[in-house]
Amino acid sequence: MTMELNKFDSWIKDRIKNEEIVKYQDKGKDFIPEQEIISKLELNSKKEPDPLRIKDILLKSLAIQTLTPDETAVLLNVRDSNMLEEMRQAALAVKKKVYDNRIVTFAPLYLNNLCVNNCMYCGFRKDNKTIKRKILSLEEVKKEVEVLAGKIGHKRLIVVYGEAPDTDIEYIRKTIETIYGVKVKTKNGWGQIRRVNVNAPALSIKELKILQEAGIGTYQVFQETYHHGTYDKVHPKGTIKNNYQWRLYCMHRAFEAGIDDVGIGVLFGLYDWKFEVMSLLYHTRELEQRFNIGPHTISFPRLEPAFDSPFTQNSKYKVSDEDFKRLITVIRLAIPYAGMIITARENAQIKKEAIPLGCTQTDASTRIGIGAYSERYDEQEKKRQQFLLGDTRNLDEVIGELSQMGFITSFCTAGYRCGRTGKYIMELLRSGKEGKFCKLNAVLTFREWIDDFAAEETKTAAENIINKEIEEIKKVSPDIFSTFIDYYERIKQGERDLYL
Numbered sequence: 293m294t295m296e297l298n299k300f301d302s303w304i305k306d307r308i309k310n311e312e313i314v315k316y317q318d319k320g321k322d323f324i325p326e327q328e329i330i331s332k333l334e335l336n337s338k339k340e341p342d343p344l345r346i347k348d349i350l351l352k353s354l355a356i357q358t359l360t361p362d363e364t365a366v367l368l369n370v371r372d373s374n375m376l377e378e379m380r381q382a383a384l385a386v387k388k389k390v391y392d393n394r395i396v397t398f399a400p401l402y403l404n405n406l407c408v409n410n411c412m413y414c415g416f417r418k419d420n421k422t423i424k425r426k427i428l429s430l431e432e433v434k435k436e437v438e439v440l441a442g443k444i445g446h447k448r449l450i451v452v453y454g455e456a457p458d459t460d461i462e463y464i465r466k467t468i469e470t471i472y473g474v475k476v477k478t479k480n481g482w483g484q485i486r487r488v489n490v491n492a493p494a495l496s497i498k499e500l501k502i503l504q505e506a507g508i509g510t511y512q513v514f515q516e517t518y519h520h521g522t523y524d525k526v527h528p529k530g531t532i533k534n535n536y537q538w539r540l541y542c543m544h545r546a547f548e549a550g551i552d553d554v555g556i557g558v559l560f561g562l563y564d565w566k567f568e569v570m571s572l573l574y575h576t577r578e579l580e581q582r583f584n585i586g587p588h589t590i591s592f593p594r595l596e597p598a599f600d601s602p603f604t605q606n607s608k609y610k611v612s613d614e615d616f617k618r619l620i621t622v623i624r625l626a627i628p629y630a631g632m633i634i635t636a637r638e639n640a641q642i643k644k645e646a647i648p649l650g651c652t653q654t655d656a657s658t659r660i661g662i663g664a665y666s667e668r669y670d671e672q673e674k675k676r677q678q679f680l681l682g683d684t685r686n687l688d689e690v691i692g693e694l695s696q697m698g699f700i701t702s703f704c705t706a707g708y709r710c711g712r713t714g715k716y717i718m719e720l721l722r723s724g725k726e727g728k729f730c731k732l733n734a735v736l737t738f739r740e741w742i743d744d745f746a747a748e749e750t751k752t753a754a755e756n757i758i759n760k761e762i763e764e765i766k767k768v769s770p771d772i773f774s775t776f777i778d779y780y781e782r783i784k785q786g787e788r789d790l791y792l
């Protein structure tokens with residue numbers, strides 16, 4: 293037992309490479325200037341912002357330019373209902389310009405719930421004795437993917453790992469390889485996961501190179517809170533995660549390791565939401581300035597109850613539904629090119645209201661227990677979860693609703709497989725040109741899903757959307773229409789994974 297403990301402790305001690313932090317700092321300082329952020333927010337909170345100034349800022353967002361901290365602080369302090377409505381309309385227009393009416397769907401896949409950290413808001417924290425611990429074997433990973441790709445129809449996953457010696461980079465690499473290797477027969481074709489995004493601990497450059505070679509989509513790490521004092525409080529001392537700087541610079545290390553597609557985020561409810569939105573912007577601008585690439589996605593989960601984690605009930609910074617919608621609007625306007633992920637933490641009604649404000653991705657048929665897609669899922673199994681879900685609807689129901697709302701669900705994963713990543717994707721997104729490929733691939737992949745998985749009622753609503761999209765493609769992209777329609781017909785005959 294003592295030997296085990298020593299092994300554990302030395303693993304923790306060697307995780308953080310200080311030289312992979314200081315090399316990015318500016319004379320020992322990081323890029324979250326807390327006092328500056330607080331001053332900008334205070335300055336703008338004293339009076340209602342000038343409508344002309346707001347209009348100028350919105351024009352900049354509509355030109356798909358990242359806003360400055362001052363401009364973002366102005367938007368965060370708008371209270372006038374007419375101005376708020378103008379902001380919402382602008383956010384919608386920005387979303388349409390960059391991503392059109394597409395929503396990408398994915399599923400989270402939790403591979404283990406062992407963790408050496410002790411984050412106060414998380415059901416997986418090491419001191420939570422009520423949770424049943426489990427690490428999926430490669431065979432169990434395969435079973436999970438067979439359900440996700442073969443029975444539900446997902447093509448894209450976010451794979452989630454806790455931080456522990458038994459789930460180190462070698463485990464991560466092998467599980468990703470296993471996921472990509474699963475191919476399942478479906479009603480009219482076959483199903484496969486084509487993009488594995490990874491939500492993992494902050495890794496070293498050496499480990500990130502292994503992740504890059506494994507062919508991941510997005511590397512996602514949330515800072516949780518950018519406020520130094522709060523970060524320290526909710527991530528107890530002596531844990532790896534207590535090191536704010538190690539986490540803050542993990543995207544710098546990712547870029548250095550050759551990963552050029554990253555996702556950042558905040559767990560809203562730990563600290564003041566306006567401060568966190570400003571910090572997301574500072575993080576974005578730092579990445580843009582240093583690497584010419586901003587975050588591909590931004591996530592904004594709200595603190596949710598977790599088993600045996602009383603902190604989640606008592607935070608004084610809990611974000612109301614109204615403020616949640618405001619923060620989505622401001623992020624969409626401040627970082628106009630970024631994909632925005634709303635998850636099943638939120639209930640169906642809030643998702644319905646929030647998606648039109650600028651969200652681009654959502655999960656469905658979500659299960660966050662370990663092994664919960666392929667195993668029995670009951671109250672006991674829920675104890676293997678990190679938090680409690682707000683939306684437990686299946687993918688078919690979610691797609692049915694999105695179709696009624698006028699959104700086309702995209703299962704496209706072509707972008708990164710055709711090299712449309714990094715600086716290239718940034719340019720395409722900013723210029724609105726990515727949409728051209730995405731619309732075509734959205735229709736092709738949606739056709740696959742409808743033919744393999746849709747219930748009759750969903751099929752009708754989905755086909756209405758598809759037919760409208762095909763008419764638009766005919767008008768907007770006559771140069772590639774014949775290739776597109778040839779692919780579309782071949783998919784109807786059972787071919788799969790054709791993309792442009």
Ligand code: SF4
Binds near residue numbers: 407414415417453
């Ligand atoms: S939030 Fe992540 S790092 Fe913290 S205890 Fe949970 S799984 Fe571990």
